[in-house]
Amino acid sequence: MRLDPDVVEMVAANEADWDARAALHAASGFYSRQAEYWFAEYEWEDLGELAGLDVLHLQCHLGTETIAFAERGARAVGLDLLARSLDEARRIAAAADAKVEYVHANVYEADEALRGQAV
Template sequence: MPGVAFPAAPGKIGGMDFSAMIRANEANWDARVPIHVASRFYAEEPSAWFAPHEWDDLGDLAGRDVVHLQCHIGSETRALAERGARVTGLDLSAASLEAARAVPGITYVHGDVLAAVDALGPERFDVVYTGKGSLVFVPDLPLWAEQVAGLLRPGRFLYLVEFHPVLYTLGLIPSDDETLTLRDDYLGDRGPIRVDGTYTYTDGPPLSEATEYYEWRHGLGEVITALLGAGLRLDLLRETPEIPWKRWEGMVNTVGPWHRLPDDAPRIPLMYALRAVKP
């Protein structure tokens, strides 16, 4: 509930205290909420944010207990519930959850994903769902993977759908809007990236407060290694060429908000999906 205190996640990794960074991210996401709620971006039907292969990979959700980690204002959370699942959403931002609760029938819990097991209590789940811009806000992947494993019932699975690390490396050459070039890190060993800006990824006005936030880059190998280290077994990994918004001019709309690079562009992965099972 808004204003309720929750257990703080451990605050250090590699000797660096990141508690203040997580609090900055919390304030930043709180500030984004009124912009996102009023945006055309989030006016899409909740199911529009799912690629067709996601439903195939998830299987029949009717009667399943599903937790959506880092659920923001609950768009994908609602789509999961529409498939018949009993859904719980967890998010760091109390303002996000207040907006999400405008649609009844879903349980929302205020908490840090790095302390998800404590925040959610004794309940265990058939599916942990997360991704689409979530992992860049996770500073400690081994701890994150431990939390995921701790939330799952034996034989059940994590389904992670994330923007591919390749996507984060690409930027536009300013003098040539048709050419992509490597601009940023793929690997995440440089530590946190501090951002201070008024931009948020939806349409609408700029942020007027809490403009500072922190991201962490994670290569695909780092993600998989963390999950294996937590005792999960990888049984699916797919790389896909579409993202749910038009990042670059010249991208081709496929369905709903989904876009891909044009036919004459290189075939590169822009997203990936993986399923990892708890034995």
């Protein structure tokens, strides 16, 4: 997908801003909370049974919610614009022994980045 130059500029500025925050966010402890923290009980109820489902988590940042989906039995894939965030997400997932996959791409390129994957 070819983006308008103004959109490309805005995406780059957003990427730089979030990229600068990734390590700070990972060090904060906020993202080390249990799966139940990330959604209210009614949201988990609305999601229903996740076991055996493929879940794609767009703009996953540090992937904590992605891990929560995997903990509930989903084959979870997180996609994010930032390589630095995904480095932290992979570290957090490894520490949690979570079976998740992370893909580096922006949401506008998600289809291409995930082509051939069952998500």
